[in-house]
Amino acid sequence: MTITAAADGSALGNPGPAGWAWYVNDDCWRAGGWPHGTNNQGELMAVLDLFRATAHIPGEELLILCDSQYVINAVTKWMPGWKRKGWRKADGKPVLNVDLLKEIDQELKGRKYTFEWVRGHAGHDLNEAADDRARAAATAYQQGVAVRQGPGFGAAAGPLADAGAKQPQPAARTAAVPSGRQEFSDGQSVFSGFSEPDLFSELDEEPAASGVPAEASAEAVVESLERELLRPETRADLGRTGVLLHPDFTEIGSSGRIWTRDTMLMALEDNPGGPVDLELLGADRLGEKTVLLTYRSHTREGSALRSSLWVLDGAQWRLRFHQGTPES
The missing domain is CATH 3.30.420.10 (Ribonuclease H-like superfamily/Ribonuclease H)
Known part of the structure; x- marks a missing residue:
């Protein structure tokens, strides 16, 4: 039996x-x-x-x-x-x-x-x-x-x-x-x-973005979520980060390394990193459930050009793909 x-x-x-x-x-x-x-x-x-x-x-x-x-x-x-x-x-x-x-x-x-x-x-x-x-x-x-x-x-x-x-x-x-x-x-x-590990699939869904009006556009919601994800206190909260990252999340980092949701969350658990400033370059609606953000990030180590693809998963916007390229 x-x-x-x-x-x-x-x-x-x-x-x-x-x-x-x-x-x-x-x-x-x-x-x-x-x-x-x-x-x-x-x-x-x-x-x-x-x-x-x-x-x-x-x-x-x-x-x-x-x-x-x-x-x-x-x-x-x-x-x-x-x-x-x-x-x-x-x-x-x-x-x-x-x-x-x-x-x-x-x-x-x-x-x-x-x-x-x-x-x-x-x-x-x-x-x-x-x-x-x-x-x-x-x-x-x-x-x-x-x-x-x-x-x-x-x-x-x-x-x-x-x-x-x-x-x-x-x-x-x-x-x-x-x-x-x-x-x-x-x-x-x-x-x-x-086959792709999903480290935090057990986490509860959370509201799309705190402090964003319910009638805000998808572009505004996604920009707010991106800014939230760049804050050290958010990255240190693996519960919240696990909600914001899509189960199939992939990142091509500024170092050239490819990250999955699993490896990213495990890395953040060891080191959530420091503060990051976001200089928005564009927020484009690619479809009913897809928004592309492009921006320049500023840290103590320098600046990088970045793009983030957010998708609507049920009622929650989640980061599906991210890429960063350091500026010379």
Whole structure:
């Protein structure tokens, strides 16, 4: 039998009061948290606790539904390389959340498991249930009240097969993998998800721009968002930055390096940079859902000519592409 469970994390402020939860059904779930933590720590802890809660039935396969591609990639792709490098990244810096990752690594031994990415806040029943419980745990720590921890796994161990039959099941896999997706196996684990990491897909949508009138033009909204994204306090807030960057964000930096949303957010976590002044050159509406900004940026290191392509993703304008060229 395959046990299908969603795992999710939440952090109010990111970092801030944090919660985590895994959910199989209303009779089989668990939640917890800390006074201070991050979304990623919550996501990792939910996965770790799920493995611990099912350690007494190692022969049963786990199908873990997760809306964090950071967690999926960390567990199924990056961890072997980190271990070989002494839990250090390619740049030599220590891996973040290493204690949780090491504990997950121990729990994986001898287990059969599959990770499947699901889009967060998109109406997936199990994901929504886990998210609600993780957020409730974070809110409890914020308010200083007791956390609803849930019945755990043992309470539902008997009727689990019948309860599991009522759960929404993921679409059947076929030999053909849709464009933009990949499937691979490391002998015990299988991952089905988008090939491009999406580090902060679990973040909530936020209003388009604070301080901008509701009737403002798309060009004005996008210019305000670009200016917001250039502020150090915004870049230091990975929750807000994760909302502003499109899941498929790409940047060709002034150094010539190509950045993805994942690598950009990981870099900003280490160094959000200093203040940047924006000298607007143009704001052009290329289509109903596309705006191109061109501007000159000024920092202590010098100036650069820049272009940013913003697209309307639902109700939120997001930065899809950026390029910078230093001025001589």
